[in-house]
Amino acid sequence: MLKVTACIPCYNDERFLMDSVASLLAQTIPPYEILIIDDGSDEPIQQFLWNVPVIRVTHRGIGRCRNTGLMLAQGDLFLNLDADDTLDQNFIQECLKVFEAPGKWDAVCVSMQELGLRNDFYPAILPELEEERVHNSIPGCGMFRTQMLREIGGWAEWWTGWDDWGLWLDLLTRKKRIYPATKAIYNYQVRSDSITRGQTV
Numbered sequence: 001m002l003k004v005t006a007c008i009p010c011y012n013d014e015r016f017l018m019d020s021v022a023s024l025l026a027q028t029i030p031p032y033e034i035l036i037i038d039d040g041s042d043e044p045i046q047q048f049l050w051n052v053p054v055i056r057v058t059h060r061g062i063g064r065c066r067n068t069g070l071m072l073a074q075g076d077l078f079l080n081l082d083a084d085d086t087l088d089q090n091f092i093q094e095c096l097k098v099f100e101a102p103g104k105w106d107a108v109c110v111s112m113q114e115l116g117l118r119n120d121f122y123p124a125i126l127p128e129l130e131e132e133r134v135h136n137s138i139p140g141c142g143m144f145r146t147q148m149l150r151e152i153g154g155w156a157e158w159w160t161g162w163d164d165w166g167l168w169l170d171l172l173t174r175k176k177r178i179y180p181a182t183k184a185i186y187n188y189q190v191r192s193d194s195i196t197r198g199q200t201v
Contacts, residue, residue, distance in 0.1 A: 001029075001096070001100070002075075002076040002077055002096060002099055002100060003031075003032035003033075003074070003075040003076050003077070004029075004031040004032055004075045004076070004077045004078075004079055004092055004095075004096070004143070005031065005032060005033050005034075005035065005069070005073035005074060005075030005077070005078050005079065005146065006024050006031040006033070006034045006035070006079045006081065007034075007035045007037065007065075007066060007069030007070070007073065007078065007079065007080050007081075008020055008021070008034070008035070008036050008037070008081055008082070008083055008085075009037045009039055009062045009065030009066060009069075009082065009083065010036060010037065010038055010039060010041065010045055010065075010083040011038075011039040011040070011041055011059065011062075011083075012041045012042055012043075013041075013082075013083035013084055014041065014043070014045050014046075014083075016083050016084035016189070017036065017045070017083050019084075019086050020081065020082075020083055020084065020085055020086055021034060021036075021050065021052055022086075023086035023087045023089075024087065025050065026089055027087065027089060027090070027091060027092045027093070028089055028090050028092070028093045029092045029093045029096060030092070031075070031079065031092060032074065032075045033073075033074060033075060034052045034053075035052075035053060035055065035069045035072060035073070036052055036053065036054045036055070037054075037055050037057060037065035037066075037068050037069050038054055038055065038056040038057065039057060039059050039060070039061065039062070039064075039065045040056070040057060040058050040059030040060075041059075044056055055068060055069075055072070060157065061157060061160045061161070061163070062082075062155075062160075062161075062163050062164075063154075063155035063156060063157040063158075063159065063160065063163035063166075064155075064157045066080055066154065066155045066163065067154040067155055067157060070146065070149055070150060070154045070155075073146050075146060076145065076146055076147075077095070077096075077099060077143050077144065077145060077146060078143065078144045078145075078146045078149055079092070079095075079141075079142075079143045080140070080141060080142060080144075080164070081141045081186060082140070082141070084189040085141055085186055085187060085188060085189070086186065086187045087185075087186050087187070088184075088185040088186070088187070090183070090184075091110070091184050091185065091186060092143075094181050094183045094184035095108045095110070095143040095181055095184050097181075098179045098181055099143075099145070103177075104177060105145075105177050105178070105179045106144065106145055106148050106171065106176040106177045106178065107142055107143065107144045107145070107148070107171055107176060107177070107178045107179070108142060108143045108144075108178070108179050108180075108181045108184065109124050109125075109126060109138050109139065109142050109168070109178055109179070109180050109181070110124050110139060110141055110142060110143075110180075110181050110184040110185065110186055111123045111124045111139075111181075111182055111183070111184060111185045111186075112139040112141070112185070112186060112187075112188050113185055113186070113187050113188065114187075114188050114190050115187050115188065115189050115190065116189045116190040117190040118190045122139065123180075123182050124139075124180035124181055124182045124184070125137065125138070125180055126138070126178055126179075126180045128172075129169070129172040129173060132165075132168060132169055132172055133169065136162075136165040138165075138168045139186070139188065140164030140165075141164075141186045141188070142164075142168075143184075148176065152170060152171075152174065154167075155167050156170070
């Protein structure tokens with residue numbers, strides 16, 4: 001079975017991390033490893049009881065955190081999620097079905113359930129490149145082949161706050177094979193103080 005590395009950047013959002021990590025550990029197929037990247041939070045993030053490693057870096061944004069995790073990842077597949085995201089219990093299982101099926105898929109985009117200030121549901125879709133350039137319609141959370149991400153250089157660190165959109169645009173431009181896994185659902189917290197509020201779907 002393919003191994004999954006789950007990477008969670010965190011900047012002053014430690015209060016949400018427990019739920020995020022718990023949703024990973026509760027998966028029907030748990031990840032091979034979980035990496036928490038502390039993006040220079042005002043108060044250093046403490047290591048959890050579950051012995052999940054916390055790597056502290058100088059504050060430079062989500063893109064750099066994801067790339068730090070990508071550099072350290074030991075899994076075949078790379079799952080990115082934010083500190084306040086949680087996953088439905090069969091999320092990883094649904095993604096693995098795609099990567100382990102016949103055909104060489106490079107990435108999986110997923111469905112998103114909003115929580116908090118909004119409660120909308122967005123099923124996984126894969127727009128054409130020109131559509132995605134106009135409107136950011138692919139949720140940030142996704143799963144990717146680790147080696148493929150390394151080969152293209154991962155996330156564009158200079159595009160602060162729009163890092164995930166930039167990655168999907170890069171993958172579409174390079175004509176990478178992306179599968180919309182409708183049954184893989186993650187929960188996105190819509191918060192008034194969110195770093196990325198208004199920048200996703």
